[in-house]
Amino acid sequence: MDTVLALSAGWKHGDVGGRAADEVLARMPWLARALEAALSGGQGLGEGSGESQRLRALVLAVHGDDDQLLGACARLQTLGLEEVARDALSAELSRVRKRYEDFIDSIDGIVWEADAEFRFTFVSKQAERLLGIPAEQWLRQPDFWARHVHPDDWPGVLSSCLSAWRQGRPHEFEYRMLAADGHIAWMRAHVTAVMEDGRPMRLRGLMVDVTEQRQARERLEHAHSVLRATFDSIGDGVVLVGLDQRIIAFNKRFQLMWGLSDEVMESRVAQRALESAAPLTRDPARFVRRIQDQYFPSEEITVDSIELRDGRVLEGTSLPQRVGDAVIGRVWSYRDVTEERRAKVERERLLVAEQNARERAEESFALLDTFLNHAPVGLAFINRELRYLRINDALASLHGRKRDEELGRTVREMNPNMASIFEPLMLQVMETGIPLSDMEMSGHVPATPDELRHWRVSYYPVRTPSGGVVGLGAVVVEVTAEHRARQERERLLKEAQEAISVRDDFLSIAAHELKTPLTPLKLHLQMMKQQSTAGHARQPHHVDKALAQVTRLSVLIHDLLDATRIEAGRLELRREPVELQALANEVLAETRPLGHQHTLEYEAPPEPLVVKGDRGRLAQVLTNLLENAFKYSPSGGVVRLTLERDGAQALISVKDTGIGIPEDQREHLFQRFFRARNAPISGFGGLGLGLYICRDIIERHGGHIWVDTEVGQGSTFRVTLPLET
Numbered sequence: 001m002d003t004v005l006a007l008s009a010g011w012k013h014g015d016v017g018g019r020a021a022d023e024v025l026a027r028m029p030w031l032a033r034a035l036e037a038a039l040s041g042g043q044g045l046g047e048g049s050g051e052s053q054r055l056r057a058l059v060l061a062v063h064g065d066d067d068q069l070l071g072a073c074a075r076l077q078t079l080g081l082e083e084v085a086r087d088a089l090s091a092e093l094s095r096v097r098k099r100y101e102d103f104i105d106s107i108d109g110i111v112w113e114a115d116a117e118f119r120f121t122f123v124s125k126q127a128e129r130l131l132g133i134p135a136e137q138w139l140r141q142p143d144f145w146a147r148h149v150h151p152d153d154w155p156g157v158l159s160s161c162l163s164a165w166r167q168g169r170p171h172e173f174e175y176r177m178l179a180a181d182g183h184i185a186w187m188r189a190h191v192t193a194v195m196e197d198g199r200p201m202r203l204r205g206l207m208v209d210v211t212e213q214r215q216a217r218e219r220l221e222h223a224h225s226v227l228r229a230t231f232d233s234i235g236d237g238v239v240l241v242g243l244d245q246r247i248i249a250f251n252k253r254f255q256l257m258w259g260l261s262d263e264v265m266e267s268r269v270a271q272r273a274l275e276s277a278a279p280l281t282r283d284p285a286r287f288v289r290r291i292q293d294q295y296f297p298s299e300e301i302t303v304d305s306i307e308l309r310d311g312r313v314l315e316g317t318s319l320p321q322r323v324g325d326a327v328i329g330r331v332w333s334y335r336d337v338t339e340e341r342r343a344k345v346e347r348e349r350l351l352v353a354e355q356n357a358r359e360r361a362e363e364s365f366a367l368l369d370t371f372l373n374h375a376p377v378g379l380a381f382i383n384r385e386l387r388y389l390r391i392n393d394a395l396a397s398l399h400g401r402k403r404d405e406e407l408g409r410t411v412r413e414m415n416p417n418m419a420s421i422f423e424p425l426m427l428q429v430m431e432t433g434i435p436l437s438d439m440e441m442s443g444h445v446p447a448t449p450d451e452l453r454h455w456r457v458s459y460y461p462v463r464t465p466s467g468g469v470v471g472l473g474a475v476v477v478e479v480t481a482e483h484r485a486r487q488e489r490e491r492l493l494k495e496a497q498e499a500i501s502v503r504d505d506f507l508s509i510a511a512h513e514l515k516t517p518l519t520p521l522k523l524h525l526q527m528m529k530q531q532s533t534a535g536h537a538r539q540p541h542h543v544d545k546a547l548a549q550v551t552r553l554s555v556l557i558h559d560l561l562d563a564t565r566i567e568a569g570r571l572e573l574r575r576e577p578v579e580l581q582a583l584a585n586e587v588l589a590e591t592r593p594l595g596h597q598h599t600l601e602y603e604a605p606p607e608p609l610v611v612k613g614d615r616g617r618l619a620q621v622l623t624n625l626l627e628n629a630f631k632y633s634p635s636g637g638v639v640r641l642t643l644e645r646d647g648a649q650a651l652i653s654v655k656d657t658g659i660g661i662p663e664d665q666r667e668h669l670f671q672r673f674f675r676a677r678n679a680p681i682s683g684f685g686g687l688g689l690g691l692y693i694c695r696d697i698i699e700r701h702g703g704h705i706w707v708d709t710e711v712g713q714g715s716t717f718r719v720t721l722p723l724e725t
């Protein structure tokens with residue numbers, strides 16, 4: 001190392017031999033770096049300060065013959081003052097330029113310059129950020145601008161730029177540009193011509209993306225137009241008045257409602273509008289006062305009802321208009337409530353009328369209900385499904401229920417026994433709309449299942465005002481008592497008629513029976529008279545025959561008297577012990593068969609059968625039964641009298657082989673004046689009193705009498721009498 005370099009490196013005596021290069025060049029790091037670069041095959045150029053001056057070093061690698069790296073050799077050159085100054089200026093220039101470019105690029109918009117043909121000669125880096133197209137493309141394409149402006153806006157852009165060019169003053173305008181991704185960006189352009197020597201040389205400008213502002217403005221305009229349209233279309237008349245008493249806004253409805261002229265409204269003077277409107281009200285002074293009271297900036301919200309002279313009624317609402325917290329004016333909105341009020345009054349009137357009608361209806365309903373429920377006849381309303389809508393107690397009681405239990409139930413549920421009778425009739429009334437009145441019905445109802453009852457029933461169709469049949473009204477009148485009375489009457493009538501016919505029969509039979517013995521009696525008496533007149537001896541058989549006829553008459557008369565006594569309850573018995581065998585023997589001795597064709601048999605037990613009774617009356621019974629046995633066995637046969645003991649009773653039987661008694665006649669056999677259909681009328685007729693008297697006598701002795709008989713086979717009359725113990 002030469003001394004100059006050693007000194008420049010800060011070594012006072014230039015004694016650096018043997019020292020490491022790093023150590024020697026500690027104060028000249030730029031030279032150490034250049035050395036290092038040269039040793040590693042690079043360019044060993046460096047510039048820096050030495051001990052006292054500016055130095056430039058050129059370092060070269062030194063190679064041996066075999067191209068082996070041996071070391072490096074540095075050549076140092078001291079720089080003069082001029083060179084140093086030039087380098088410094090150049091460095092400053094590039095720093096300023098950098099700052100300027102940073103500044104341009106930091107502007108939120110595209111700074112540009114273009115020539116007279118609108119070819120961009122400069123665009124800032126924002127160009128790429130805003131439209132996504134690199135700045136180089138802006139500069140490279142001569143017609144870049146024309147191609148990227150919205151076709152509709154290009155003529156405007158062109159004319160503004162030309163004006164700026166010609167007039168030499170800035171122009172501002174907005175237009176649309178097409179971005180790389182296809183979206184449209186709204187740009188605001190500020191264009192000015194750059195003049196040189198009084199002549200325009202270039203265009204220079206700034207493009208700012210105003211898409212968002214533009215959209216916001218459009219939204220605002222849209223919102224404003226919606227508000228305006230709403231404002232004009234609402235039914236309320238609205239006016240806004242500022243603190244300076246000027247009308248800020250109003251809608252058409254307000255102007256029309258108050259009949260305000262265009263001139264008044266255009267003047268915007270609130271006081272004038274108030275003066276024009278006030279005379280329309282019924283009380284103008286009050287109206288004006290009220291408005292003024294409301295006006296003075298107050299927080300109050302008021303609602304007033306304003307009556308106009310023409311009959312309209314307006315409802316006015318007044319409230320403060322605010323921006324944020326500040327009151328900036330007041331709003332009045334008026335609504336025409338004339339119809340509303342009328343409707344309300346009408347509604348109230350109708351309500352009162354309806355209330356009255358309802359009360360009246362309830363009253364009549366209560367009356368009807370009371371009437372219905374307490375009516376002595378059964379009443380019900382039944383719907384088309386045959387369910388009870390209403391039913392009164394009288395009808396419900398037939399079903400053995402309370403009326404409330406029946407509502408909504410079907411007629412079949414309530415009266416299953418009779419449903420099949422009245423259901424078809426009910427359906428018929430609802431189908432035809434023709435009532436069915438006073439139908440006679442009989443049947444058994446749940447309340448009295450064992451009793452046959454009778455009703456007179458009517459069904460009437462129930463119609464809606466439009467005529468449709470919605471159900472039926474049923475009226476059920478109980479006529480069981482009447483029915484029974486009628487039946488009783490009919491029975492009595494029948495009995496009376498029967499009695500009359502019996503009496504008539506009796507009279508004719510009695511007359512016949514009484515007359516029958518008279519003819520032979522008269523005959524025998526006449527014979528006896530003739531014999532006596534002729535002085536002949538009296539024929540005894542005439543006397544006997546006459547006496548027999550008298551006996552027959554007296555028997556008939558006794559029977560009649562006995563029957564009368566029995567009816568009057570005056571048949572008296574004289575009771576004494578009677579031995580039946582002895583009694584039978586006496587009767588048999590008296591009773592003669594009518595003809596010889598009869599055989600009379602008698603059978604009795606050896607031990608005596610003693611009863612306590614009326615001897616004569618018991619003999620009368622035996623006689624009667626035996627005589628009947630003969631009488632009703634006209635073709636002869638055996639008549640058998642049997643006495644026997646049957647436990648504590650004596651049993652007397654009189655059996656014949658005669659005509660018998662038809663079955664349907666047997667129950668009447670022991671009745672007064674009864675003669676069986678098959679009893680012969682003539683010959684051995686009777687009055688139909690014998691068995692009647694017999695039964696009364698036997699029953700009064702505590703016994704019974706009955707008959708076993710077969711038509712054509714004969715009859716056995718049996719009598720029991722309690723034996724005396």
Ligand code: ADP
Nearest residue numbers: 628629632660675676679686687688689690691
């Ligand atoms: P009468 O014999 O006088 O008609 P009764 O009271 O003795 O009256 O008998 C009533 C009726 O009973 C008779 O008319 C007759 O039809 C019937 N009758 C009574 N006894 C007999 C009998 N043994 N056989 C058939 N019918 C008899």
